[in-house]
Amino acid sequence: MPAPSSSPPACAPPHLLIPFAACSTEAWLPAMQALPRDSTRHLGELLRGMKQVHADMGEAYSLSPPHERVLGRAQGLLAAGTPDGLIAWAARDAAEHLHDLGNKAWAWITPCHWAMGREHATLTDPAALALREDESRALLAAMQPYFETDGITLHYLEPERWLAEGELFRTLPTASLDRVLGRNVDAWLPGAKGVVAEEFSAGPPQGKLAPSGGSVLHEVKSVGAKTLRRLQNEMQMLLYTHPLNDERAARRQLPVNSFWLSGTGALPSLPAPGVNDQVSVPRGLAQAAFHDDWAAYAQAWAALDAGEIAGLLTRQRMGESVRLTLCGERSAHTYESSRPGLLARISSLFTPALPVEVLKQL
Template sequence: MTQITLVLPFALPPPELAPDLARALQAPALSALLTRTASHTVTTFHPGARALPHELWLARALGLPAGENCPFAVAAMRGFGLDTGDGTWFIVNPAHIEIARSHLSMNDPRRLHLSEPHARALFESAKPYFDEIDKPLLYGDANTWFMRADAWAELDTASPDAAAGQNVTDWLPSGAVAAEYRKLQNEVQMLWFEHPANLARAALGQPPVNSFWPWAPASQRDAPAKPGALASINCPPWLTAATGRAATTAPQFAAAPGSAQQATQLVVGSLGEAAIAADWSGWLMQMQRLEQELFAPLLAALGRGAVSRIDLVLTRRDAQATFATTKMSQRAFWRRPTLNRLLP
């Protein structure tokens, strides 16, 4: 029978808000999945880590080398159908960096809403600057570009999810060649300052694309060692490309778990945008939707024997909680379903 793993980045709320959010959330199926378990583990992480727990989980699932740099670039390039060749590649995300009261902050790239024409125009204008210093730039989609930078292989980078909303100075790429990166960044920022695409975005009330964010350096030796039954829903384009397949919708996945057309490991990215923005009413709405479309149908599939085991991997910036449940575990009627385990 089928075993299902659900990975839910940002499903663990901040400890100071968790009691109130757990009380507000009406999710009996999730409560049963979290409470009536065969095993339950919690792992803590440093809040300043440059890769978040769900990204480290994904790297392991793909069989990539361990480490905070999470070498996703080659896996994502293959997902976009790009030739990786030799050398070291970085994922490059167009970005908006703004001046907060006391520091610089990078917006969540999910909220950039960069159109294909504007992205292409910005890409084509910046590409000669990259080419001039032997850092070729390739286009994946509006939000996902790739840079070959063999000499920058040791650059210490952070993922956009780790850096978004933080003091960006603490998260900028660092290392012996960081000054070269900053020089290129400054040149591109000046190029884009009054770029027609940004002027058009301003007219639409959208923030300018005024920087780029390189991360996830990888080479051919970092190609995924475990391609296969891994899919994603509502995730950033790089993640969907790296997994190699996107599930259609949560309801369709839950309706036929483990069928020939379905992956048995699913990364669900529905909560990231709200959590990073500290939009907890939006987070609750997304959790309620997942309760109806995913948790309840999968709990029913477990009850009728269509699924033998469900593993839930819930994360926040500094913690990961893993829950395993089976049909037998769900018979533990003396364990009253509760969402208290959202409070590790």
């Protein structure tokens, strides 16, 4: 493996990357149209001084959402030709936290709660579990022997996320948590066949993030997918009777009854130093959208516009080059500061950018 460069990387412009700036649910557009004009005033002014420099065009049923694709490229984890669902986030964490720089395959494992309905299970936000470290470590210890039989080693990272090391993760595409939160888990499991197409063709369930139209593209037929399905079944049986969940029930907390696998892949080498892209990724809009809370979504836009976006606008007015990426569930558009001619500057005073029209393109 080549040694990291000792020279400092060049600095890129400050980059604000906004996930879920647009959503596929029918409730999104009315929520945006109801926003007070001041809630996106700075965004409109910022866009007036920018030009679009890149468009990441995708589908709402891709395993890796647009904001993760953009961030993966910025951090040197997503090269041309990388398969969907194989941005090696976990391998990067293993290199950083476990100092493992070998060519191993890794995954993230998130202990979680599946809300069981009559026809399918829905993934609840793992943050709602409020797992303590001792609880998380106890669960890992109980689950470890089952994973070891399939050549997988678990490593504790934080209460809501573990690292899993195993060769089967090298080529096993997995769906980001941001794709599955609040949705039918069956549609996003490795090896899902036809479920995604059925889910999307039926249209979005009321108030939930679920695109309509399209067909399943991420059918996976692999030993890894079958192994994961079996492990999830075994863990559901193990966790159903685990004493920890009895204790949580006594405290009126949700039980941990499954796990989610994501961030799979391997790093053949350390990401090249390249350009040091200063990326800020606020999560307020995403969290509001996951909870189907459009009042909170409106508040998040107002806070974002008055905070990070206003700060970026100030730097742009001072002559700095800045970058903004707006992400929906299908696509992401990246803008950079431009230096327009006099005629364009005068014209922009009379034709300000309409943020909602820009966002509708995502």
